[in-house]
Amino acid sequence: xxxxxxxxxxxxxxxxxxxxxxxxxxxxxxxxxxxxxxxxxxxxxxxxxxxxxxxxxxxxxxxxxxxxxxxxxxxxxxxxxxxxxxxxxxxxxxxxxxxxxxxxxxxxxxxxxxxxxxxxxxxxxxxxxxxxxxxxxxxxxxxxxxxxxxxxxxxxxxxxxxxxxxxxxxxxxxxxxxxxxxxxxxxxxxxxxxxxxxxxxxxxxxxxxxxxxxxxxxxxxxxxxxxxxxxxxxxxxxxxxxxxxxxxxxxxxxxxxxxxxxxxxxxxxxxxxxxxxxxxxxxxxxxxxxxxxxxxx
Amino acid sequence: xxxxxxxxxxxxxxxxxxxxxxxxxxxxxxxxxxxxxxxxxxxxxxxxxxxxxxxxxxxxxxxxxxxxxxxxxxxxxxxxxxxxxxxxxxxxxxxxxxxxxxxxxxxxxxxxxxxxxxxxxxxxxxxxxxxxxxxxxxxxxxxxxxxxxxxxxxxxxxxxxxxxxxxxxxxxxxxxxxxxxxxxxxxxxxxxxxxxxxxxxxxxxxxxxxxxxxxxxxxxxxxxxxxxxxxxxxxxxxxxxxxxxxxxxxxxxxxxxxxxxxxxxxxxxxxxxxxxxxxxxxxxxxxxxxxxxxxxxxxxxxxxxxxxxxxxxxxxxxxxxxxxxxxxxxxxxxxxxxxxxxxx
Numbered sequence: 174x175x176x177x178x179x180x181x182x183x184x185x186x187x188x189x190x191x192x193x194x195x196x197x198x199x200x201x202x203x204x205x206x207x208x209x210x211x212x213x214x215x216x217x218x219x220x221x222x223x224x225x226x227x228x229x230x231x232x233x234x235x236x237x238x239x240x241x242x243x244x245x246x247x248x249x250x251x252x253x254x255x256x257x258x259x260x261x262x263x264x265x266x267x268x269x270x271x272x273x274x275x276x277x278x279x280x281x282x283x284x285x286x287x288x289x290x291x292x293x294x295x296x297x298x299x300x301x302x303x304x305x306x307x308x309x310x311x312x313x314x315x316x317x318x319x320x321x322x323x324x325x326x327x328x329x330x331x332x333x334x335x336x337x338x339x340x341x342x343x344x345x346x347x348x349x350x351x352x353x354x355x356x357x358x359x360x361x362x363x364x365x366x367x368x369x370x371x372x373x374x375x376x377x378x379x380x381x382x383x384x385x386x387x388x389x390x391x392x393x394x395x396x397x398x399x400x401x402x403x404x405x406x407x408x409x410x411x412x413x414x415x416x417x418x419x420x421x422x423x424x425x426x427x428x429x430x431x432x433x434x435x436x437x438x439x440x441x442x443x444x445x446x447x448x449x450x451x452x453x454x455x456x457x458x459x460x461x462x463x464x465x466x467x468x469x470x
Numbered sequence: 471x472x473x474x475x476x477x478x479x480x481x482x483x484x485x486x487x488x489x490x491x492x493x494x495x496x497x498x499x500x501x502x503x504x505x506x507x508x509x510x511x512x513x514x515x516x517x518x519x520x521x522x523x524x525x526x527x528x529x530x531x532x533x534x535x536x537x538x539x540x541x542x543x544x545x546x547x548x549x550x551x552x553x554x555x556x557x558x559x560x561x562x563x564x565x566x567x568x569x570x571x572x573x574x575x576x577x578x579x580x581x582x583x584x585x586x587x588x589x590x591x592x593x594x595x596x597x598x599x600x601x602x603x604x605x606x607x608x609x610x611x612x613x614x615x616x617x618x619x620x621x622x623x624x625x626x627x628x629x630x631x632x633x634x635x636x637x638x639x640x641x642x643x644x645x646x647x648x649x650x651x652x653x654x655x656x657x658x659x660x661x662x663x664x665x666x667x668x669x670x671x672x673x674x675x676x677x678x679x680x681x682x683x684x685x686x687x688x689x690x691x692x693x694x695x696x697x698x699x700x701x702x703x704x705x706x707x708x709x710x711x712x713x714x715x716x717x718x719x720x721x722x723x724x725x726x727x728x729x730x731x732x733x734x735x736x737x738x739x740x741x742x743x744x745x746x747x748x749x750x751x752x753x754x755x756x757x758x759x760x761x762x763x764x765x766x767x768x769x770x771x772x773x774x775x776x777x778x779x780x781x782x783x784x785x786x787x788x789x790x791x792x793x794x795x796x797x798x799x800x801x802x803x804x805x806x807x808x809x810x811x812x813x814x
Contacts (some may be wrong), residue, residue, distance in 0.1 A: 391578070
């Protein structure tokens with residue numbers, strides 16, 4: 174568990190450099206900035222556990238922000254409907270991508286790369302430039318002084334635990350680990366794949382809703398860097414490229430490492446060039462410790 | 471106000487100053503004392519344009535340090551990621567810097583965190599890529615729409631209002647590039663003889679622009695003018711056309727060094743303006759002056775300098791002072807900044 178030790182050390186260092194972290198509002202603000210990366214890391218991991226990869230995660234976040242900033246109304250009902258619609262569109266889009274991957278056996282990397290252009294284009298069609306708005310009360314609720322983000326994250330991790338006890342969850346787990354074996358034991362691999370992509374799409378769209386609430390508006394390009402971050406977080410967390418290897422918990426920890434690094438490097442007062450070097454070193458270190466442990470085992 | 475602050479310090483008490491600041495700029499509460507810490511929240515430090523901009527900031531900060539107004543410059547790089555930029559501005563607020571200079575990665579993403587900084591009495595100067603919120607001390611920029619209008623007007627004038635043109639844009643979905651493009655429309659409406667063959671959208675880099683232009687050239691045997699809305703884009707267009715032996719039509723562009731050099735070398739009829747890099751230095755200066763009690767206007771429009779065949783040599787004469795893939799910006803100094811900000 175080299176990653177978790179590294180994380181604890183970095184969090185302790187961050188709290189030492191910025192004691193304000195250890196307050197209700199401090200935790201709230203930190204988790205808010207971490208949350209979108211954590212969500213896309215989970216979305217990416219679900220797909221990677223199936224042996225796939227999703228290069229459209231970032232575009233889906235962008236689409237989520239512009240849809241949310243367009244659809245979410247000022248009333249509680251309007252907001253609820255808008256968020257539901259946005260997440261539903263994410264689920265449908267993810268499900269379609271999953272269907273193409275699962276039914277036609279096309280490489281996930283190709284299918285999701287092309288869908289990233291389609292989804293990114295759709296985001297630009299909804300909003301040619303950043304704009305729209307989110308109700309203030311929603312922004313305050315999700316991204317205010319309370320650690321709502323942390324709460325949602327915990328709920329999501331519990332939901333995954335529960336899901337894994339259901340036939341669908343078992344199917345997702347099993348078909349990633351050993352597709353042939355799972356198929357022979359009667360697991361519907363196609364359905365499991367489609368479900369994984371659909372859930373992933375929904376999570377990415379919800380990350381978009383959250384970013385829209387965080388920023389108060391939609392932006393058709395804002396999600397782009399999240400694709401690479403989601404993959405980095407998952408790999409840092411021990412998720413393998415071949416499927417079946419890694420945990421959601423690990424991916425969330427990986428995303429936390431990425432988030433806390435940004436803050437620690439700021440408070441250490443490192444110049445931007447050193448920030449790039451540090452990031453590289455930490456990632457290599459996290460991966461190296463993991464590999465050494467695997468060898469020792 | 472300074473006498474009051476000094477008295478409070480001598481009495482050994484903290485100056486609590488809610489509402490005591492008069493005629494001060496926005497976000498300024500009057501309880502921050504020199505020397506100030508300035509934060510530079512950069513969206514992306516790698517492009518040459520950004521490095522040059524940072525150069526003008528460190529230059530101005532060094533001058534302000536000599537005056538005892540600034541003691542520290544904190545620099546962050548969001549690596550092109552608006553979410554990182556939110557986090558880093560949040561960290562600057564947590565670290566209680568006195569001023570923040572921002573080039574925004576998104577016109578909307580930073581609104582809430584900037585408003586938070588303003589509430590804390592931090593002077594926020596937003597330059598170049600602007601945000602939507604007005605809860606900050608000062609926004610400084612050129613007029614991007616005018617940029618587009620003047621560029622299109624130059625081509626319309628050159629072609630006598632008739633001809634086939636290509637419009638080269640920066641990336642889609644970015645405010646600056648959308649604004650420049652919007653400025654072109656009134657000229658197209660006023661000159662129905664101008665036929666837009668097609669438009670390109672690429673990053674503000676010469677390589678992708680060159681690629682885009684290369685494939686277009688096969689499609690369009692006749693191109694009478696190029697309305698390019700970015701400096702490196704024009705350089706890409708020239709390289710693409712030159713390689714295919716095409717005649718170079720009148721075109722517009724920016725103060726990108728390679729473009730200006732090609733312009734001279736190929737003896738073009740061209741027009742260029744610029745987004746001066748010293749907008750960054752001006753932002754740092756304006757924020758510190760606001761903290762210093764000066765009244766700074768909420769919006770400062772920096773006039774667009776014009777480069778054409780009559781004065782291009784003045785710019786090229788200074789080319790050696792700038793990186794090969796950089797921008798030859800017009801000279802600046804504190805006196806000029808004072809004038810732009812209306813400081814006596």
